[in-house]
Amino acid sequence: MVAAHVVGPSAIQPRSAGVVLAQSRDAVIPALRAAVDTLPATMRHVAGYHFGWWDEHGRPVDADPGKALRPALVLLSAAAVGGAGQAVTGAVAVELVHNFSLLHDDVMDGDATRRHRPTAWSVFGTSVAILAGDALLTLAMDTLLASGHPAATRATGMLGAAVQRLIDGQSADLDFERRADVDVEACLAMAQAKTGALLGSACAIGALLGGGRPAQVLRLAQFGEDLGLAFQFADDLLGIWGDPATTGKPVHSDLRSRKKSLPVVAALTSGTPAGLELAAFYTGAGALPEPRVGRAATLVEAAGARMWSQAQADQLLVRALDALAAAEADPLVEAELCELARFATRRDR
Template structure:
């Protein structure tokens, strides 16, 4: 038994995430240390371990939700978290591969309260570093020695393909004026729900879970992930920059077709028509424009609708969690992480 397997009773969600980060980081660092030096430097900067010159920095490395889901998924089916450590590392590598690429494609210059990797090292090096993390994630699973490794590679590869499909749709939406709400929801299912579902499934698989447990935990993670995206999109408009690490109204500034935006644009209201004019104005949006756009989304009812959908999805995720017949302590912590991930003030 390792320190990872020692689980105090009644931990809060934040305590669980701190436990996950502390437990996964040594293995994550060891994996990243195997990268070529050119990739290792950018990856370490992105993870917050050092500055652009390679000096220790200790910056924010993210919430570690996905690795926590993998570790708890193993515990939920009666396995040890040590068994699931390669799965946890792999999903964190994939998540950060996607962030490196997303920042380039979205033109974001800030992540986790510091300049994005591409804005420091350049676009091409950041893209290559993301590719390197993706390749490393599969290598970690292949070299784990776990009996479920081969199936795990298929699970993760499928999730990555869905993630890429979702990102492709997200980018295409920026050029279209006729995005339907159903296809926007489908985009979010692929872009966010797929990897959170894979994290839970991989943990259960590496922990020796039954096929039905693996599938129910995957469904739990997918629905939690979509709820997470609804809340994340709300934070992209109304979130506190001190919490989100991004400027206020950042998604509106980029004219992203996020879930609340598309819900507002398709609401057939006067607010929808005014928002459409703002979103398709052939000029840079001012601070007043962005504040007005946020007001229009709220007036249209899209903010309340998004919050309601997140709550409904969380309830449906819990149904699948119970159906997996999980170990009680792990189920309690999975539920706590899901509730934290879908809070408006996270």
């Protein structure tokens, strides 16, 4: 476990996770908007709606912009190795890739709400939302390559490899919907690819663009990978028990769609009476009947899967912080990364 950062009375205090996220978002948004402005008009319109910059008619709105965790990780990882200010383009590219995946995920999962407003596909149609996601992915690679940074080509290769893993994880997630034999190991591998790959890449790209040593890039990548899996555990818990007023999604949304998330798979394979009853709920097709949704949440918890999932997230956080400590980062930035990691695994949205 990483040691607490000790500061004297006159030293600069580390920023809280909320401040880090807000300031990182402020640093990235101008460059992100400038990149999106280069898209063809139709794709720019859909992307801007998805980002919360305007409504479906193009009128400016003040919508929930999202956490912007991934760009914050890029910027902090660069600062951690002494390269603060060198990775804004990398942060933009990673955020574009993340939102490419969100646009596609919403279509594949049939989610009608994201960040307290209708999803892009439910407003503009599935085909247009998919194309907008494709446009963001292409823009991410073009933006990073055109940055002129000496490490831009290598960073783009890292991001491309992360996208391939992300797609593989998403493919496995979809495959799980048709299978009755999904075990915890397979579900962990899926989550590591679907979520861990991009968070690991965000940290590695930040460290690379910040001029970090190879060992630092490697350690920060491991920090991001472990944090990513812990983040997915937290996300899956919110998908069942999150407050709709905070998450922007209906309560029990993952259960309603019979999604085989980490807590659900842990419950299904637990061998408990609750797990066996839950398995009967998951044998059908289509949305889970409403009267059974609340019962399914009770069964997941009764099988011990809610407690197990939180314990796994906590263990992964410890492992992530160990990797961060081994990176020999700037102490102040290390403390801020610690705060951000704890926030990501104990959040309410």
